[in-house]
Amino acid sequence: MLDPNVIVIKYGGSLLEDPAHRRDFLKDIAALSKKVKVVLVHGGGKEITRALDQKGIQARFVDGLRVTDEATMDVVEDVLARLNREIVRELEGFGVRAEGYSGKSDRVLSARPIPDLGRVGKPEHVDLPVFGRLLARPPLPVFYSVAVDSVGRSLNINADDFALALALACRAQRLVFLTDSGGVLDSAGKQIPTIDRPLSENLIGSGVITGGMLVKARASLDAVEKGVGSVDITKNIKYLLTSDETASAVTRFTGQAA
Numbered sequence: 034m035l036d037p038n039v040i041v042i043k044y045g046g047s048l049l050e051d052p053a054h055r056r057d058f059l060k061d062i063a064a065l066s067k068k069v070k071v072v073l074v075h076g077g078g079k080e081i082t083r084a085l086d087q088k089g090i091q092a093r094f095v096d097g098l099r100v101t102d103e104a105t106m107d108v109v110e111d112v113l114a115r116l117n118r119e120i121v122r123e124l125e126g127f128g129v130r131a132e133g134y135s136g137k138s139d140r141v142l143s144a145r146p147i148p149d150l151g152r153v154g155k156p157e158h159v160d161l162p163v164f165g166r167l168l169a170r171p172p173l174p175v176f177y178s179v180a181v182d183s184v185g186r187s188l189n190i191n192a193d194d195f196a197l198a199l200a201l202a203c204r205a206q207r208l209v210f211l212t213d214s215g216g217v218l219d220s221a222g223k224q225i226p227t228i229d230r231p232l233s234e235n236l237i238g239s240g241v242i243t244g245g246m247l248v249k250a251r252a253s254l255d256a257v258e259k260g261v262g263s264v265d266i267t268k269n270i271k272y273l274l275t276s277d278e279t280a281s282a283v284t285r286f287t288g289q290a291a
């Protein structure tokens with residue numbers, strides 16, 4: 034069993050593009066990492082789509098997952114690796130040591146390809162000795178969501194699924210998804226405070242939860258039902274720095290832990 038005092042935080046692609054929010058968020062991450070072990074996982078969806086556009090490659094999604102041919106995989110890896118270096122540097126600017134990784138680093142996360150989606154994978158195995166060693170090191174680990182397949186080739190992993198795999202592997206006390214909408218919104222655009230499996234299925238069935246939120250909602254339910262202490266979707270992590278959680282705007286997932 035790895036250190037359970039871990040908070041896994043997934044930082045979404047569109048928020049990354051807001052410079053003021055990004056500065057504020059990374060400063061909060063730096064402060065939080067002085068109190069508890071933080072694992073940061075980031076996406077980069079918007080920037081990947083823009084880079085593909087420039088190459089004349091059309092982005093295509095199936096149930097929120099990006100269809101990834103070989104040319105798209107090269108772009109995904111380039112964009113995410115660059116964003117990763119930027120985030121590490123910016124965190125260090127706030128006085129914390131940080132280190133960038135992907136699932137390919139010592140093969141910490143391996144995945145299997147999802148049929149018909151090209152180089153897209155579903156996380157299959159977290160190498161616990163490798164992950165444990167990495168958690169035991171002082172720098173704050175910052176992951177971009179590329180994993181390896183069984184022969185060492187890259188697979189594009191949705192960053193929510195990547196964060197879920199790491200949170201399950203260490204039975205994290207919390208998993209927090211940061212995204213631009215600030216939570217799951219109902220059909221009237223109002224944030225839903227708590228969601229359990231029946232409500233989630235209802236929202237998916239009625240087309241209220243779609244696209245990227247579909248992946249996030251499924252990952253969130255999976256996490257609470259498999260023993261992650263608490264799972265939130267929100268827009269900022271200030272509530273993790275204070276003891277007053279009631280004032281925060283989050284969508285919290287609840288479920289019967291296994």
Ligand SMILES: Nc1ncnc2c1ncn2[C@@H]1O[C@H](COP(=O)(O)OP(=O)(O)OP(=O)(O)O)[C@@H](O)[C@H]1O
Pocket residue numbers: 044045046047048075076077078079192193211212213214216217218219241242243244245246247249
């Ligand atoms: N019911 C809903 N409530 C909120 N957002 C929703 C809902 N249904 C669909 N969405 C969409 O899901 C998007 C969030 O997922 P998306 O994958 O685009 O971002 P992300 O996961 O934060 O970033 P990245 O994929 O780059 O890591 C929102 O911007 C919104 O358009």
Ligand SMILES: [Mg+2]
Pocket residue numbers: 045076078191192193245248
């Ligand atoms: Mg997403």
